[in-house]
Amino acid sequence: MSWIEKLYRTYEENTDAIGxxxxxxxxxxxxxxxxxxxxVLDGNGEFIRASVVSNKEDMPTIIPATEESAGRxxxxxxxxLCDKLAYVAGDYVKYSGEMDAGEKxxxxxxxxxxxxxxxxxxxxxxxxxxxxxxxxxxxxxxxxELWLKDTSAKPNGKEAxxxxxxxxxxxxxxxxxxxxxxxxxxxxxxxxxxxxxKIKAVYDYVSKGRMIQDLVESKILYxxxxxxxxxxxxxxxxxxxxxxxxxKVPQKDVVxxxxxxxxxxxxxxxxxxxxxxxxxxKYYSNLRTEKGLCFVTGDRVVLADQHPAKIRxxxxxxxxxxxNDTSGFTFRGRFTDSDEACGVGFTVTQKAHSALxxxxxxxxxxxxxxxxxxxxVTGLDVPDPLADTFGLLFSGVETSKQKTVYTxxxxxxxxxxxxxxxxxxxxxxxxxxxxxxxxxxxxRMAIAFYRELNSSEYLEHVLAWHSLEAGCVWLQYYGKEKIxxxxxxxxxxxxxxxxxxxxxxxxxxxxxxxxxxxxxxVRVPVDLVNLCVRRASNHYGKEYWEYEKTLGIACALxxxxxxxxxxxxxxxxxxxxxxYLYGRLLALAENIESYALYVGGEKRETxxxxxxxxxxxxxxxTWRTIELKLEPYKTRLRRSDKYxxxxxxxxxxxxxxxxxxxxxxxISDEALxxxxxxxxxxxxxxxxEKYKATSTDEIESESVVENDEIN
Amino acid sequence: MRNQLEFKVxxxxxxxxxxxxxxxxxxxxxxxxxxxxxxGIAKSIYWKPTFIWVIDKVRIxxxxxxxxxxxxxxxxxxxxxxxxYTYLADVEYQVQMxxxxxxxxxxxxxxxIDGKHYEVAERMIEKGGRQDIFLGVRDCQxxxxxxAFGNGxxxxxxxxxxxxxxxxxxxxxxxxxxxxxxxxxxSDVGKYRLHSRFWRPVMRNGVLEFPRPxxxxxRKFVREMTPNPPKSEGLQDFTLAQExxxxxxx
Numbered sequence: 001m002s003w004i005e006k007l008y009r010t011y012e013e014n015t016d017a018i019g020x021x022x023x024x025x026x027x028x029x030x031x032x033x034x035x036x037x038x039x040v041l042d043g044n045g046e047f048i049r050a051s052v053v054s055n056k057e058d059m060p061t062i063i064p065a066t067e068e069s070a071g072r073x074x075x076x077x078x079x080x081l082c083d084k085l086a087y088v089a090g091d092y093v094k095y096s097g098e099m100d101a102g103e104k105x106x107x108x109x110x111x112x113x114x115x116x117x118x119x120x121x122x123x124x125x126x127x128x129x130x131x132x133x134x135x136x137x138x139x140x141x142x143x144x145e146l147w148l149k150d151t152s153a154k155p156n157g158k159e160a161x162x163x164x165x166x167x168x169x170x171x172x173x174x175x176x177x178x179x180x181x182x183x184x185x186x187x188x189x190x191x192x193x194x195x196x197x198k199i200k201a202v203y204d205y206v207s208k209g210r211m212i213q214d215l216v217e218s219k220i221l222y223x224x225x226x227x228x229x230x231x232x233x234x235x236x237x238x239x240x241x242x243x244x245x246x247x248k249v250p251q252k253d254v255v256x257x258x259x260x261x262x263x264x265x266x267x268x269x270x271x272x273x274x275x276x277x278x279x280x281x282k283y284y285s286n287l288r289t290e291k292g293l294c295f296v297t298g299d300r301v302v303l304a305d306q307h308p309a310k311i312r313x314x315x316x317x318x319x320x321x322x323x324n325d326t327s328g329f330t331f332r333g334r335f336t337d338s339d340e341a342c343g344v345g346f347t348v349t350q351k352a353h354s355a356l357x358x359x360x361x362x363x364x365x366x367x368x369x370x371x372x373x374x375x376x377v378t379g380l381d382v383p384d385p386l387a388d389t390f391g392l393l394f395s396g397v398e399t400s401k402q403k404t405v406y407t408x409x410x411x412x413x414x415x416x417x418x419x420x421x422x423x424x425x426x427x428x429x430x431x432x433x434x435x436x437x438x439x440x441x442x443x444r445m446a447i448a449f450y451r452e453l454n455s456s457e458y459l460e461h462v463l464a465w466h467s468l469e470a471g472c473v474w475l476q477y478y479g480k481e482k483i484x485x486x487x488x489x490x491x492x493x494x495x496x497x498x499x500x501x502x503x504x505x506x507x508x509x510x511x512x513x514x515x516x517x518x519x520x521x522v523r524v525p526v527d528l529v530n531l532c533v534r535r536a537s538n539h540y541g542k543e544y545w546e547y548e549k550t551l552g553i554a555c556a557l558x559x560x561x562x563x564x565x566x567x568x569x570x571x572x573x574x575x576x577x578x579x580y581l582y583g584r585l586l587a588l589a590e591n592i593e594s595y596a597l598y599v600g601g602e603k604r605e606t607x608x609x610x611x612x613x614x615x616x617x618x619x620x621x622t623w624r625t626i627e628l629k630l631e632p633y634k635t636r637l638r639r640s641d642k643y644x645x646x647x648x649x650x651x652x653x654x655x656x657x658x659x660x661x662x663x664x665x666x667i668s669d670e671a672l673x674x675x676x677x678x679x680x681x682x683x684x685x686x687x688x689e690k691y692k693a694t695s696t697d698e699i700e701s702e703s704v705v706e707n708d709e710i711n
Numbered sequence: 712m713r714n715q716l717e718f719k720v721x722x723x724x725x726x727x728x729x730x731x732x733x734x735x736x737x738x739x740x741x742x743x744x745x746x747x748x749x750x751g752i753a754k755s756i757y758w759k760p761t762f763i764w765v766i767d768k769v770r771i772x773x774x775x776x777x778x779x780x781x782x783x784x785x786x787x788x789x790x791x792x793x794x795x796y797t798y799l800a801d802v803e804y805q806v807q808m809x810x811x812x813x814x815x816x817x818x819x820x821x822x823x824i825d826g827k828h829y830e831v832a833e834r835m836i837e838k839g840g841r842q843d844i845f846l847g848v849r850d851c852q853x854x855x856x857x858x859a860f861g862n863g864x865x866x867x868x869x870x871x872x873x874x875x876x877x878x879x880x881x882x883x884x885x886x887x888x889x890x891x892x893x894x895x896x897x898s899d900v901g902k903y904r905l906h907s908r909f910w911r912p913v914m915r916n917g918v919l920e921f922p923r924p925x926x927x928x929x930r931k932f933v934r935e936m937t938p939n940p941p942k943s944e945g946l947q948d949f950t951l952a953q954e955x956x957x958x959x960x961x
Contacts, residue, residue, distance in 0.1 A: 002875055002876025002877070004731065004876075005876040005877070006876075292931075293929065293931040295730060295731055295877065295909070296731075296876070296877060297877070298877050298909060298911075298928070298929040319735065320732065320735070321731055321732065321734060321735055322734065322735035322736075323734045323735070325734070325735070325736060327787055327788070328736070328786065328787045328792075329784070329785065329786075329787055330733065330734055330735070330736045331733065331734055334882075334905075334933075335933065335934075336934065338734060340933045340934055341730060341733075341734055342730045342731055342733075342734050343931075344731065438779070438795055439795070440737075440781060440793035440794055440795050441792065441793050441794075444735045444736060444737050444794070445737065446732065446737030446739060446779070446794070446795035446796075446797065447732060447737075447739045447797060448779045448795060448797060449777065449779070449797075450739075450777065450797075512779060516776065516777075520774075520776070522776070
């Protein structure tokens with residue numbers, strides 16, 4: 001299963017797309033974050049000015065991140081460079097309004113915690129002892145950092161957290177614990193890469209510890225109007241300053257990004273600066289030196305501890321590779337440790353997951369938890385396997401030029417154009433990969449579908465699905481604005497098959513069952529076909545458009561399932577199979593009756609439509625009833641001079657069909673297969689066309705009508 | 712000495728777990744069978760500690776089709792968790808294999824009889840195996856029938872060459888490899904270690920040729936493991952001889 005290797009290769013082939021586009025391909029060790037405030041510094045770390053990021057499109061910023069900070073959910077983990085005010089601002093505690101707290105000191109809290117839970121953490125106990133032997137700020141800070149990194153040790157409840165902050169202040173000199181983490185991380189990076197002056201400028205500025213003060217003075221952030229030195233929570237006046245107008249998070253949670261203006265360097269924004277990105281990547285990759293076997297490339301490289309999340313969207317906590325199950329059945333037994341079971345190289349996993357994220361955002365299809373994406377390794381687009389023909393061919397057309405009705409001919413031409421275009425672009429040997437992801441629990445994701453194909457094979461299968469001769473194609477009626485001859489989307493097939501019973505899980509499962517039919521050319525599962533046929537045999541409970549859509553999809557599915565019989569989309573007068581003829585009969589009966597009702601000014605549902613389901617189960621006996629019920633309507637039409645010609649024509653057709661039956665076929669009361677829907681639909685289409693012709697011409701003479709019939 | 716045997720194994724589902732995704736609990740199957748899984752099938756058919764099965768080739772007869780199932784695997788602390796497993800549906804493989812004496816079991820030396828194991832294995836293939844056959848995981852039941860390798864038409868007979876990435880080959884258990892050094896090479900002065908082996912399969916016209924375990928390109932050291940198989944000398948057991956006196960044949 002080389003999905004991860006293919007994703008890695010996709011990343012390598014598309015490195016020029018890094019950083020471009022709405023959801024860009026991220027470089028290694030970086031993540032996306034919405035930034036709200038830009039602080040501009042000079043080369044020496046002096047504050048020049050700041051601004052609020054007012055343009056919503058400009059807010060997503062690519063920032064450096066560690067493995068833990070990219071996957072942070074709760075707990076205090078700092079990003080290396082740009083982060084929330086609580087992390088980057090040295091004077092956050094002063095302005096955050098969290099000063100009012102209880103009495104407990106941090107030392108007491110830690111000691112009490114150490115005596116209770118700390119037995120399981122020997123290094124914390126050691127550090128605590130070291131602190132008690134030699135209580136100074138450094139050992140305390142180390143103890144605090146160790147303790148903070150351990151997420152299970154966080155105090156619960158706001159009260160406890162406030163106490164913590166206050167106590168920390170007394171010992172650590174007015175810096176918030178998050179800031180301590182951020183600061184030490186930044187310090188180590190700056191010291192490791194002393195060549196980059198811009199990072200040093202940021203470090204110098206941050207160590208001054210007056211970020212919020214500067215921001216307040218430059219009227220970016222605002223304090224409470226009543227004079228307290230606290231960041232304002234809610235702005236109550238009408239005219240809002242920028243920070244409240246454009247930024248939707250409270251002032252405390254504002255994310256800051258930096259720009260350093262150095263004379264002679266045109267690119268001052270650090271988040272767009274390649275040198276800064278590369279410096280971070282180099283520093284972080286060299287932090288760990290222990291190498292192990294990578295299961296993807298087979299080389300000995302630095303392995304990843306954690307694998308990235310946020311694959312399907314930025315709030316997604318599910319991981320494809322997760323290795324934290326130290327108390328379950330996943331790998332324990334033969335292996336004692338997750339490193340023994342599996343290891344993936346650090347860069348490999350970062351690149352592969354970045355590529356997957358980018359592809360899903362760019363060209364994937366999401367349906368709740370399920371995500372399906374098809375791509376060619378060289379990064380080019382491939383036809384979407386889950387689209388209906390309309391979406392595939394005409395969704396890119398401008399709405400002014402888009403038509404509401406697309407005939408078979410137009411669709412055929414568009415399909416061949418598309419196929420030629422893609423074959424030229426992709427060539428015959430490019431790999432096309434289709435991957436489907438799904439998750440049962442919020443933390444883990446599984447590969448539900450994976451297929452690697454040649455591009456020519458993929459195009460062949462997708463086009464076979466949409467092809468007019470043998471694909472899952474029929475006249476589809478999606479609404480007045482969307483009538484086309486083509487294949488339905490799997491989502492619509494699921495809707496058609498299950499109707500109101502459909503819930504998310506069932507829809508996902510159905511789409512997954514249909515994916516191999518499109519991508520691999522496997523026959524559609526017969527139970528889905530039968531479900532659709534059954535639902536299309538029942539007018540009851542469906543509105544007009546819903547019924548028409550169901551009918552179109554059912555016909556398409558049945559036709560595709562029985563493609564050896566070679567059904568055409570137009571009426572086949574030579575086809576004398578029992579089911580087909582019965583379908584035609586039903587259409588005729590419905591037509592006569594509805595015309596009679598129209599003439600009489602009544603707006604009832606025809607008997608034929610009402611008894612369609614019963615007709616499908618017991619055609620012969622139901623037909624007898626329908627025919628008997630048809631008599632009064634026929635009489636109505638026969639009596640009038642205007643419409644008797646129409647009736648005569650219809651009766652002649654019915655006789656023709658009846659004689660095409662062989663006797664034993666006709667008498668048999670066996671249930672009809674979906675074929676009758678095809679007959680019904682084709683005959684109805686022909687009759688309605690004629691109906692339009694006859695209603696406008698008012699049947700002047702039979703000869704005219706006869707000519708019409710021949711046509 | 713004749714030692715090559717062939718059989719066909721087929722089943723409704725198969726799951727040759729990919730170690731990458733198995734860690735998280737969401738098992739996903741490789742598209743091709745692993746050497747270790749086939750060796751396990753061979754061992755289920757017939758095995759004695761005297762010999763080691765070596766799989767030579769496997770032929771994939773039916774098109775590779777995956778199917779996902781939502782499962783409720785057991786949780787260690789009781790109860791169930793939810794997971795999605797991706798199986799291979801409707802599989803059929805023709806396997807060619809042979810056995811070699813396990814030279815690291817000197818206590819079995821008297822059992823290395825020419826023809827004995829071959830004939831028993833042949834009979835066992837006809838019977839469908841001594842123990843239950845399973846394709847990768849225990850819940851994928853399989854069935855074994857005797858079949859000549861190359862018989863019949865397979866789906867990939869004209870497919871040409873198909874490359875797959877790095878795939879798991881099998882485990883190097885110390886009772887079959889003896890002492891090894893850190894990299895997995897046989898060495899008399901090393902320790903007993905467990906290694907896992909990987910290779911890069913290439914399917915040529917539906918046939919997958921496995922390299923010998925020693926020739927696998929990538930090997931990973933897992934941990935140290937001491938082989939401790941139950942030792943026996945069969946009918947020549949000392950205590951048995953004592954009890955039965957002279958009735959035991961030498």
